[in-house]
Amino acid sequence: MRRDVFQAIADPTRRAIIALIALQAMTPNAIAENFNTTRQAVSKHLRILTECELVKQEQQGREIYYSLEIEKMKEIDNWLSQYRKIWETRFKQLDNVLSTIKKQKK
Amino acid sequence: MRRDVFQAIADPTRRAIIALIALQAMTPNAIAENFNTTRQAVSKHLRILTECELVKQEQQGREIYYSLEIEKMKEIDNWLSQYRKIWETRFKQLDNVLSTIKKQKK
């Protein structure tokens, strides 16, 4: 079962879970209350998120708190950065064109 | 068929295609030569990428050139920015802690 971050964030429910636990750790039951699915379905999503290390768990008595492993999100940012370079370059080029036009008008 | 950008980039082959055509437009055949799959499989991926507007096509005679719609990548960047805020805040907090320790040592 080769899980990677990109596959993990492909599912909208999982992205919603990520958003939920980004700021505070939550138990599976608490998370499930925010959705129309069962606790077990959420539990499955949490397993996938844990497997690809996007989420970490912390046991407290019989409750398990899940929270976001924010460092792992940087992996996506890292992948995206190569494309960010492209669109920033294009923006600069466009900017140059625009200022050239401006100069010619003067 | 609910296609979104996140589902599109979930597949490793599609990410590879994106990387290939990011800098120069390519035909399906040329793209397929870089992979171990058939042309049809690549064609299917291209259709998915086109459907979610990550890729645009340009017909030239009997060839169709595919290229990356870089603007659409910003959608991912946009989603990621909420989490970037979090890790930047944490970094600043860590930075503050470190400089406090530094001051105490002096």
Place this chain on the structure above:
DNA sequence: AACTTGCGAAACCGAAAAGTTGCATATATA
């Protein structure tokens, strides 16, 4: 000790996805 609660895991199911094969179409070329 009996009951309740919070949870994960396995089994199962239907839907969607990914890949292959085959065919149709349009554009070149001989």
Place this chain on the structure above:
DNA sequence: TATATATGCAACTTTTCGGTTTCGCAAGTT
């Protein structure tokens, strides 16, 4: 005009995915 090439599309198969149901276990509660 006949043939080769570039491509999309539809049908079919296998695999994966998301969800539900059921079960078992551990930790609190009464």
